[in-house]
Structures are given as C-alpha cells and as structure tokens.
Amino acid sequence: MAVLLLPGPTLPTTSSPTDPIIAVVGATGAGKSSFIEMLGGRDASGNKPGVGHNLESCTRNVTWYHASVDAQSVQLLDTPGFDDTTLSDSEVLEAISLELARIYKGSRSLNGLIYLYDVSRPRFGGQSSKNLMLFQQLVGDESLKNVVLVTTHWKQSDAQQLERQDELKTKYWKRMTLYGARIEKHDGSKKSAVRIIQPLISMSPTVVKIVDELVDQGLQWEDTAVGRSMSEAIAQLQKKMKEELAAVTSYLQEIEEKRATEAHQE
Numbered sequence: 001m002a003v004l005l006l007p008g009p010t011l012p013t014t015s016s017p018t019d020p021i022i023a024v025v026g027a028t029g030a031g032k033s034s035f036i037e038m039l040g041g042r043d044a045s046g047n048k049p050g051v052g053h054n055l056e057s058c059t060r061n062v063t064w065y066h067a068s069v070d071a072q073s074v075q076l077l078d079t080p081g082f083d084d085t086t087l088s089d090s091e092v093l094e095a096i097s098l099e100l101a102r103i104y105k106g107s108r109s110l111n112g113l114i115y116l117y118d119v120s121r122p123r124f125g126g127q128s129s130k131n132l133m134l135f136q137q138l139v140g141d142e143s144l145k146n147v148v149l150v151t152t153h154w155k156q157s158d159a160q161q162l163e164r165q166d167e168l169k170t171k172y173w174k175r176m177t178l179y180g181a182r183i184e185k186h187d188g189s190k191k192s193a194v195r196i197i198q199p200l201i202s203m204s205p206t207v208v209k210i211v212d213e214l215v216d217q218g219l220q221w222e223d224t225a226v227g228r229s230m231s232e233a234i235a236q237l238q239k240k241m242k243e244e245l246a247a248v249t250s251y252l253q254e255i256e257e258k259r260a261t262e263a264h265q266e
C-alpha cells in the first residue's frame with residue numbers, strides 16, 4: 001500500500017496550527033467518544049461525537065474534534081476500535097496510520113495518545129492482548145512517554161475491577177510504564193477527563209513509530225511492524241478457514257459416498 005495522502009477528515013475550523021493534538025484509541029465501547037464528549041469536543045460542523053454509536057464499526061473513520069481544556073484549545077482525534085484481526089480491522093489501523101501520516105506531512109505530530117480500556121470486561125483475553133500489541137507497534141517505545149493508559153467503566157463496589165487494574169499494572173501494561181507511559185483511572189466525570197488529558201497537552205509533539213516507518217523511512221504498509229502483524233494474523237485466519245473448508249468438504253464427500261453405497265445395495 002502506498003502512502004496516498006488523500007484529503008482526510010476536516011479539522012474543525014476553530015483549529016489553529018499550534019493546537020496540541022491528542023489521539024484517543026482503544027477497543028469499541030471503551031469510552032473514546034464519551035471521553036471526547038466529556039471535554040466538550042465538537043467536529044468541523046459543530047457536532048458532538050456519536051456516543052455508543054453502533055455504526056462506528058461500519059464507518060471505520062477517524063474524526064477530528066476541537067475542544068477547550070482549561071481555556072487551552074486542543075484537537076482530539078477519535079478513532080474506531082481495532083478489535084480483532086479481521087480484514088476490516090486492518091483497515092481501521094490503516095485509516096488511523098494514514099491520518100497520522102497525513103498530518104505529519106503537514107508538519108503536525110501528536111502531543112499525546114490516550115488508550116482507553118474497559119475495566120469491567122471480564123478478563124484480559126487474547127483479543128485485548130492482540131490489541132495491546134498492535135497499539136505498541138503503532139506507537140513505538142520512544143513515544144510511550146506521551147501515552148496515558150486509562151481504565152474506564154468503573155462501577156462501585158466491584159472488587160474484581162481492582163484486581164484487574166492490578167493485573168494490568170503489574171503484568172500487561174508493565175512494559176509500557178517502564179518506557180514512561182502513565183496509568184490513570186477515569187471515573188467518567190469531566191474533572192477526571194481534564195486531569196487525564198492536561199499533562200499531555202503540554203508535552204512536546206512526538207513522531208510515533210508508524211509515521212516514522214511510513215513517511216520518514218518510506219515503507220509500504222505491509223513492511224511496517226503493524227502491517228506485518230496484520231498480514232500474519234490474516235494469513236493465519238485464511239489458513240484456518242481453508243482447513244475448516246477442507247474438513248467440511250471431506251465430510252460432505254463421505255456422506256455422499258455412503259449414500260451412493262447404500263443406494264447401490266438396495
């Protein structure tokens with residue numbers, strides 16, 4: 001895939017070339033759009049983000065919002081969730097990557113990334129693990145200092161959530177924190193959203209790994225770390241489907257042969 005920088009989603013008209021830029025990522029339903037709405041985010045037409053939008057997974061679009069955080073103007077990038085390794089999720093990752101590459105060509109880079117994680121999810125499964133790996137490959141170790149890992153969907157008196165948060169801190173997110181990523185808890189309030197985003201706003205912009213690979217190194221999507229992981233995952237999926245199809249075909253053939261033998265005996 002060549003880095004064709006087609007016109008991307010419009011930045012709100014209120015944006016200034018010096019506004020800090022923050023991307024909000026995470027699985028579908030983690031609370032990305034809610035987080036942006038909580039900060040008063042509006043798109044170029046003045047619309048709020050579509051919270052709980054079940055069409056999100058169909059649109060696969062990244063959307064820019066403008067917000068004012070303690071009188072500081074910021075640009076927020078709302079992204080679809082890269083939830084599994086189907087072909088369309090590869091498209092989601094591509095869409096995010098291409099938008100970041102596009103703004104980089106216009107001399108703009110991210111000041112920060114907010115990675116939201118729904119702590120009420122029963123367990124950190126294979127999907128969450130894949131998601132996290134892809135996120136790290138997209139960002140790269142050097143930009144992890146510009147990342148905040150945020151737990152959302154906190155419910156009162158749920159001890160398991162604390163256990164899960166502990167597990168994230170000591171296990172799954174440990175590596176990222178060693179590279180400077182922060183961990184925060186979002187209670188769903190505006191105050192909490194402001195507290196989480198505030199330190200990122202004053203950070204120096206960073207060139208995330210995928211942008212360096214696509215633009216500075218001129219790599220094709222397939223040759224980037226994320227692109228390679230996606231191709232491997234898709235190849236595995238295709239292999240599995242092929243095997244399943246072969247098993248079904250052989251089963252049908254067996255039935256057919258059995259029927260033919262029975263018909264012959266009658």
Ligand SMILES: Nc1nc2c(ncn2[C@@H]2O[C@H](COP(=O)(O)OP(=O)(O)O)[C@@H](O)[C@H]2O)c(=O)[nH]1
Pocket residue numbers: 026027028029030031032033034035050051052053056081152153154186187188
């Ligand atoms: N309890 C709780 N619900 C939340 C929280 N954040 C989002 N939601 C709800 O979760 C659903 C999905 O949120 P949304 O912002 O659309 O998630 P997105 O897919 O990541 O953009 C919506 O019904 C939200 O109201 C949170 O921190 N706590």
Ligand SMILES: [Mg+2]
Pocket residue numbers: 032033034050051052053056078
């Ligand atoms: Mg959303």
